[in-house]
Amino acid sequence: MATAGTDRRILVTGASTGIGEKTVRRLADQGYRVVAAARRRERLEALAQAHSSVEAYPLDITSDEDVAALAEHLSSTGGLDGVVNNAGGALGLDRVEDGDVDGWRWMYELNVLGTLRVTKAMLPLLRAAEGGDIVVVTSTAAYEPYEGGAGYTGVKHAERMLSTTLRQEIVGEPIRIIEVAPGAVATEEFSLTRFSGDAERAKKVYEGYQPLHGEDVAESIEWALGRPEHVNVDLMVVRPRDQASSSKIAKKGA
Numbered sequence: 001m002a003t004a005g006t007d008r009r010i011l012v013t014g015a016s017t018g019i020g021e022k023t024v025r026r027l028a029d030q031g032y033r034v035v036a037a038a039r040r041r042e043r044l045e046a047l048a049q050a051h052s053s054v055e056a057y058p059l060d061i062t063s064d065e066d067v068a069a070l071a072e073h074l075s076s077t078g079g080l081d082g083v084v085n086n087a088g089g090a091l092g093l094d095r096v097e098d099g100d101v102d103g104w105r106w107m108y109e110l111n112v113l114g115t116l117r118v119t120k121a122m123l124p125l126l127r128a129a130e131g132g133d134i135v136v137v138t139s140t141a142a143y144e145p146y147e148g149g150a151g152y153t154g155v156k157h158a159e160r161m162l163s164t165t166l167r168q169e170i171v172g173e174p175i176r177i178i179e180v181a182p183g184a185v186a187t188e189e190f191s192l193t194r195f196s197g198d199a200e201r202a203k204k205v206y207e208g209y210q211p212l213h214g215e216d217v218a219e220s221i222e223w224a225l226g227r228p229e230h231v232n233v234d235l236m237v238v239r240p241r242d243q244a245s246s247s248k249i250a251k252k253g254a
Ligand code: NAP
Pocket: 013, 014, 015, 016, 017, 018, 019, 020, 037, 038, 039, 040, 041, 059, 060, 061, 062, 086, 087, 088, 089, 090, 110, 137, 138, 139, 140, 181, 182, 183, 184, 185, 186, 187, 188, 189, 190, 191, 193
């Protein structure tokens, strides 16, 4: 397995904005070759324009065909050394009794089955490379319940189980499974998506305290990837200092 800064090729999903975009930029700046994947082609192409070592690859991770075509493309263009499973998101903040079945299904399709689909498709490439890394961006929601959060905490718990189970199943192979679990990160779209475009409500999520920036998480991912190859950073929980749990945030004026 090649080590950090030695031209490793890393796939980042959810690369068009937020944590994924910052991760692409950070890895490219550190000498990695990066395949930036998400649905919005023009945003990925802007990233590729800005960084010569970034390749734009538009796809929908909920599509079997798209992910199979990506694996084929990577296989025929030099293979892969690592994947950052970052694409994901939340929808709604409803109590369980009001839970929207379609919204929960959307979250499961994207966060859990999307990560499963990509991970399954990339494993043979990492094996062919005789080593590699699988990063999964979960959340502190993978560890704690909070009121209104069951749909999202449920899928993030499931993503965490995918990661921890896979680590047990493939131990002995030269593949690291790295979970990064952020607390509140003020990205442009995460809360907008959660609240179906309600900008006022989305803005309030980050008011009265200093949330993380996408760069903070990108830096954590890059650090974990850069450890010597015998070192597996199983889990990094990265929160804002003012956040003690998903529902306990020290907000000024609150
Ligand atoms: P974001 O800003 O909403 O970005 C989500 C990314 O996923 C976008 O690039 C989006 O791009 C992509 N995506 C969505 N559906 C997709 C699909 N079907 N196929 C391919 N790509 C898809 O989210 P973020 O805040 O950066 O969060 C990134 C990850 O961190 C998520 O897994 C999230 O659950 C987790 N996380 C976020 C926070 C937070 O507070 N922000 C905290 C903890 C964990 P396209 O629309 O172009 O496809």
